[in-house]
Amino acid sequence: QVQLVESGGGLVQAGGSLRLSCAASGRTFNNYAMGWFRQAPGKEREFVVAIRWNGGRTYYADSVKGRFIIPRDNAKNTVYLQMNSLKPEDTAVYYCAARGNYRTGTYYYTEGTAYDYWGQGTQVTVSS
Secondary structure (H helix, E strand, C coil): CCEEEEECCEEEECCCCEEEEEEEECCCCCCCEEEEEEECCCCCCEEEEEEECCCCCEEECCCCCCCEECCEECCCCEEEEEECCCCHHHCEEEEEEEECCCCCCCHHHHCHHHCCEECCCEEEEEEC
């Protein structure tokens, strides 16, 4: 069983940067997929960015490509969401997710229903 804990959310001014952390326990990251999703009030959950742990392939939503990256630290079993050039429309609760087996196909990285484990979320608010 994998436990995920997000941290690092807060209030930031538009144009600024913020880094979220997702610490995993119970398993190593080998052969896992890990991703970030977000949900704004009144809207559906949407994909942000994900990584295939073994191989390093990264998937990005069009809305964040070029602004967000997903660094990782194998030794710490931690994945990050580095958010740059933040916009007010980035305001949402951000969730970390993980899947415990290897899959191929974009669907298994960009769709929330393909993940097995979820954190509780951390609030990010971007002011104008």
